[in-house]
Amino acid sequence: MPELAEVARIVHFIRQHLVGKTLSKVQAQHDDIVYGKVGTSAAEFQKAMQGKKIVGAGQQGKYFWITMSSPPHAVMHFGMAGWLKIKDADTYYYRSDKPADKEWPPKYWKFLMETSDEVKTEAAFVDFRRLSRIRLVDCPADDIRNHTPLKENGPDPVADKETVTAEWLMNKLRSKKVPIKALLLDQANISGIGNWMGDEILYHAKIHPEQYSNTLSDEQIKELHTAIHYVCSTSLDVLADSEKFPEHWLFKHRWGKGKKNQPAVLPNGDKITFLTVGGRTSAVVPSVQKKTGAVAKDFDESANGTPANSKRKRASVKKESDSEAEEAVKPKSSKSQSKKKRTAVKSEDLEEEKKPNDASLGRRRSTRTRT
Structure with a gap:
């Protein structure tokens, strides 16, 4: 996305x-x-x-x-x-x-x-x-x-740099108890940070994505603030061309380099593992991103490693439609009719998924296409 x-x-x-x-x-x-x-x-x-x-x-x-x-x-x-x-x-x-x-x-x-x-x-x-x-x-x-x-x-960390200060971020994090990765992805909090940028920011800030936002120390929040502006400004300076990203960035290695069925690793040998936070897959470097406070759930670092040859795929986010929400509050006598409607909705989704994704069939390079 x-x-x-x-x-x-x-x-x-x-x-x-x-x-x-x-x-x-x-x-x-x-x-x-x-x-x-x-x-x-x-x-x-x-x-x-x-x-x-x-x-x-x-x-x-x-x-x-x-x-x-x-x-x-x-x-x-x-x-x-x-x-x-x-x-x-x-x-x-x-x-x-x-x-x-x-x-x-x-x-x-x-x-x-x-x-x-x-x-x-x-x-x-x-x-x-x-x-x-x-x-x-x-x-x-x-x-x-x-x-x-x-x-x-929420504010844009680049366009509204003067708004997204360390103090502003501290107040935002302390006012909520949610996994920090989920907070970063919520556009009502900060505009523009998605999955790969959120992971990159947390890696540079050395913060575990599952840790609750209100448990971060003052020093961690300052590091997070620095990482937000560093990742955003650096990626924008090169017009999001991933080939120009720094070699030590998580982004350069998270998509799967190395031998088949081998764990993804950084150039220094640090292992990249994967877990789900807020419904999204997160790339984590456990040796760097330590848990220092309460987290949403325990994470077994060896359980969710994704093979190094895995590729990033775009997937649609399935949201509950208005009609499905209405069906949810109908009495049980409408159960059969509700089931038919949900089946119809799913059929439409399947038909949509059958359409060829010209973009996703190409090899991920992030931001440039050779013409």
């Missing part, structure tokens, strides 16, 4: 290739999930973008936006597998040599844009999993962050 660093990469390319240009042609394909779930339709999006000039782009964590010459503006997030492709530009954050990835327009596009330049620029928002969201926010460009969904999310 694109995290703060990957989203910063696409904002960079929007500014480089689209800002300052007028959209001569916009096409949007209706999707009652990608658009409809956030109160927008493809037709409304197309009308709002057509003929307007793109004047800016910005980011708050995993959300990003394109500001137009007049409201409304487009505010988006990529979900698990969405992305914005710009024709003939190296925007991708994964490597794929599949010929289909070079086709234009690309598969599973939600909108297509063309600029009015003599040498036109073409862009496409794609998402085969349909977990991304595209909405219109009708407000002055400078007020976007004061509106839903951005106002419900």
